[in-house]
Amino acid sequence: MEQLLANPYLPSIVMTVVIILVFPLVAGYIVLAERKVLADLQVRLGPMRVGPYGVLQPLADALKLMIKEDIIPAKSDRWIFWLSPVVSTFTALSAFAVLPLSDRFFVADVNIGILFILAMSSIGALGIILGGWSANSKYSLMGSLRAAAQMVSYEVPLGFATVTAIMCAGTLSMQGVIHSQLERGVWGAFDNYGLMLVPTVLFIIAGTAETNRAPFDLPEAESELVAGFHTEYSGFRWALFFLAEYAAIVVISSLGVTLFFGGWLRPFPNVAWLEMPLNTAFPAALFAVMGLGCLKGVPRQVINGFRLLMLALGLGFLAVGGLFLLPAANEAVIGLFWFLFKLAVMVYLFIWYRGTFPRFRYDQLMDVGWKWLIPLSMGGLIVNGIVQLLVRG
Amino acid sequence: MANLIKTFLLTDLLKGLWTTFKNQKPSKVVTEQYPLTRPPVAERYRGAPRLNNHPETSETLCISCNLCALACPEQLIVVTSERNKVTKRKDLTNFTYDLSRCMFCGLCEDACPVDALELTQDFELATYTREGQIWDRQMLEEGPLPQQYTH
Amino acid sequence: MAATTLEPASVDGDTFLDSNELVLNMGPQHPSTHGVLRVILKLDGETVLGTDCVIGYLHRGVEKIAEDRTYQQFAPYVDRMDYVAAVSNGLGYCMAVEKLLDVEIPERAQCVRVILTELNRVASHLLWLGTHALDIGAITPVFLCFREREEVLKIFEKYCGARLTTHAFRIGGLQYETYDTFEKDCVAFCDLMEEKVKEYHDLLTGNRIWVKRTTGVGILTAEDCKAYGVTGPLLRAAGVAWDLRKAQPYCGYEKYDFEIPTREGADTFDRYIVRMREMEQSCRIIRQAVDALPSGPIKGKVAKVIKPPPGEAYVSIEAPKGELGYYVVSDGSLKPYRVRVRPPSFVNLAALDKMCRGSLVADVVAIIGTIDIVLGEVDR
Numbered sequence: 001m002e003q004l005l006a007n008p009y010l011p012s013i014v015m016t017v018v019i020i021l022v023f024p025l026v027a028g029y030i031v032l033a034e035r036k037v038l039a040d041l042q043v044r045l046g047p048m049r050v051g052p053y054g055v056l057q058p059l060a061d062a063l064k065l066m067i068k069e070d071i072i073p074a075k076s077d078r079w080i081f082w083l084s085p086v087v088s089t090f091t092a093l094s095a096f097a098v099l100p101l102s103d104r105f106f107v108a109d110v111n112i113g114i115l116f117i118l119a120m121s122s123i124g125a126l127g128i129i130l131g132g133w134s135a136n137s138k139y140s141l142m143g144s145l146r147a148a149a150q151m152v153s154y155e156v157p158l159g160f161a162t163v164t165a166i167m168c169a170g171t172l173s174m175q176g177v178i179h180s181q182l183e184r185g186v187w188g189a190f191d192n193y194g195l196m197l198v199p200t201v202l203f204i205i206a207g208t209a210e211t212n213r214a215p216f217d218l219p220e221a222e223s224e225l226v227a228g229f230h231t232e233y234s235g236f237r238w239a240l241f242f243l244a245e246y247a248a249i250v251v252i253s254s255l256g257v258t259l260f261f262g263g264w265l266r267p268f269p270n271v272a273w274l275e276m277p278l279n280t281a282f283p284a285a286l287f288a289v290m291g292l293g294c295l296k297g298v299p300r301q302v303i304n305g306f307r308l309l310m311l312a313l314g315l316g317f318l319a320v321g322g323l324f325l326l327p328a329a330n331e332a333v334i335g336l337f338w339f340l341f342k343l344a345v346m347v348y349l350f351i352w353y354r355g356t357f358p359r360f361r362y363d364q365l366m367d368v369g370w371k372w373l374i375p376l377s378m379g380g381l382i383v384n385g386i387v388q389l390l391v392r393g
Numbered sequence: 394m395a396n397l398i399k400t401f402l403l404t405d406l407l408k409g410l411w412t413t414f415k416n417q418k419p420s421k422v423v424t425e426q427y428p429l430t431r432p433p434v435a436e437r438y439r440g441a442p443r444l445n446n447h448p449e450t451s452e453t454l455c456i457s458c459n460l461c462a463l464a465c466p467e468q469l470i471v472v473t474s475e476r477n478k479v480t481k482r483k484d485l486t487n488f489t490y491d492l493s494r495c496m497f498c499g500l501c502e503d504a505c506p507v508d509a510l511e512l513t514q515d516f517e518l519a520t521y522t523r524e525g526q527i528w529d530r531q532m533l534e535e536g537p538l539p540q541q542y543t544h
Numbered sequence: 545m546a547a548t549t550l551e552p553a554s555v556d557g558d559t560f561l562d563s564n565e566l567v568l569n570m571g572p573q574h575p576s577t578h579g580v581l582r583v584i585l586k587l588d589g590e591t592v593l594g595t596d597c598v599i600g601y602l603h604r605g606v607e608k609i610a611e612d613r614t615y616q617q618f619a620p621y622v623d624r625m626d627y628v629a630a631v632s633n634g635l636g637y638c639m640a641v642e643k644l645l646d647v648e649i650p651e652r653a654q655c656v657r658v659i660l661t662e663l664n665r666v667a668s669h670l671l672w673l674g675t676h677a678l679d680i681g682a683i684t685p686v687f688l689c690f691r692e693r694e695e696v697l698k699i700f701e702k703y704c705g706a707r708l709t710t711h712a713f714r715i716g717g718l719q720y721e722t723y724d725t726f727e728k729d730c731v732a733f734c735d736l737m738e739e740k741v742k743e744y745h746d747l748l749t750g751n752r753i754w755v756k757r758t759t760g761v762g763i764l765t766a767e768d769c770k771a772y773g774v775t776g777p778l779l780r781a782a783g784v785a786w787d788l789r790k791a792q793p794y795c796g797y798e799k800y801d802f803e804i805p806t807r808e809g810a811d812t813f814d815r816y817i818v819r820m821r822e823m824e825q826s827c828r829i830i831r832q833a834v835d836a837l838p839s840g841p842i843k844g845k846v847a848k849v850i851k852p853p854p855g856e857a858y859v860s861i862e863a864p865k866g867e868l869g870y871y872v873v874s875d876g877s878l879k880p881y882r883v884r885v886r887p888p889s890f891v892n893l894a895a896l897d898k899m900c901r902g903s904l905v906a907d908v909v910a911i912i913g914t915i916d917i918v919l920g921e922v923d924r
Binding site for chain 3: 038041043044
């Protein structure tokens, strides 16, 4: 037993298991958040039936997907049809290995972390391409062709933007990037007298395209290709694609947060007097507001079980908020809090785009990618490189 | 030049984002939680048909003139009556109304000379069987039973 | 052409590589064919080489039904052709029968008819805008459009008791007198529209993606429009100021002061602008009509039993989607001998192939949206 506890890989293994077990639930709640935020943007209410304010909706969805009939089209390439959602999910979840959730919560801090994430997201595209091709449906095929072209084109500006940030940080390790931002006392996005904002914006745009999110959701363009590459998928296989998509969003957002928004650092990491208001008061107040909001919603629920759930949620949020007031606990989770908070803002941004913009057309997508994003990202790299050289030597 | 700056600053896109962002105000929500909150239905709403009785004598107002049946484009009203030997008038025996074919055009209501047949504000007309859609005189006079909807 | 040939695919050197054509069946179950339209696309990659429309999935034989109904009884059925502009349909049919009967319609009835049809034009354009934006991938405008459309439907509900298939007009005038707050509701709606149109402009008009997706897509020039018999906003976006409300005024449209919005580009973006301006012009007409609403009877001298003299009548009106014509033949009996409808959607849909050739798959849904078809009217 002692030997086991002393094993240096134990924390990593525990983290891995926790991530794999928890992420499907997290993805479900991201879906719920997406539905709710979209509903807000569209003057609607969103899911309201399963649980109070629809908080149990992801569980109902998961249950439904699991008991749905699993259809494999008769003329499909069975094995590849079976394999492709697995490839997508596996690669997307693998990338979680190097995410620096905080200074102490991470699976591994490898010195090529960023490279690993980019590699994994590239292989993830393979799942989409195979899935679309193997289904033997024309809509799927066109979706996967679009996916292939889009991934190839948008990985280049994404790569250039990433390289610019790496150049500033001087390391490929995810934790290293954050530490370098701490040393320089400024988030990556505002480094080099604000010139780094250019790759930041380009990263967000290319990242949206890389994760097939609106307005770049051509591979699954609903109004054109029905459902694109996953037209023929149903039930749990489809859920795996869904899981992969949301995992990819989390991974790309995490990469953006790490490279440009200081990862688990609080805003203004070098201003000492902000320590108390930002690291203690802000999270405590945030959770207190959430908790009180839940408690306020208790009397509005008609069903007793829902009331209990709302009460539990409210008390839970208050408890978490109280946690931030204890110095020892605060120190342990504050990094995680900031990372997840920034992640949530990024995810919100993705949803916000989706609720606002029309979809690009295939040729326009290529236009934007090759004629605008790639030259701009190259320019950003060169200019930032020169500034870096002149200022920092 | 100004246009070029606008292109790079993505002002047009930010304007759209601001529009949707403003929509998030909870007071802007327009949808309703249907069975819990019911929309008010206009007074003239053409919904479930009703056969009116005289408010005091509770005798039917219908004089079995058959004008509604003649006016109906779908011919879904059947009025049966028998001649009363004493008053020499037609007494209503049965009145069937096939809701499954009704398009709520209101022509029967317009045709009725005594305001006996009326389209009311009831709009929850789903039934479990096709036969349930055919309303007889009793159903038409009493209206659909109030139902408790849960979710 | 065989796939294995090594010869250049075209002699003029346009394409050297040979590729196979792909036949893609879009619809009748497809999210953006606006109902049950089936379009067979011949594709080269994503480029459309040709399209073929298969219609009839919603055929209910409305014209045949007319032959077995009395004149009044057929009126509810016309609402079910273009169900998003049911009031316009009812107006066209009633006017055709009234022409047969040669009956005078009271001023007040005319005025209420104008108000309701213009409200319906706004509602129809709002539905078009929402679904068109949805086809192009903007998922929010549809909810905003429905929010405004709801106000129109509420006015309809309060006026005649039905929201969509209204059956608002009767032959000879109106069945229902306006309700108490009718004028106030109409003006309130116009105010609301003018305020909310800004939101659509912020979301779409300036948006570079929207502009890119719509400019130069589905061009149909004035000559083509005339050749295909295309009317409505499609024709007006091609620069032809042809609107039956001005060209051959009916229902007293000559009394109102409004403009016919036109554009020169003849593409999807111009049609979008034309329709947006038409909504504003409709609001203008509604305000004038509400101000000028005369008092008086609402129904002309029409017998309870309508029995027009033998003869025929053709009446066409400007429906939201284009020229809507009703041709009614009477043999002197209680039932029409023949009713023939000239639906704008059906005629406009014929130009789909012309507009789609050479564009991409994504443009096809944009073009179907911009034609603004309602399958109930196409298939009848």
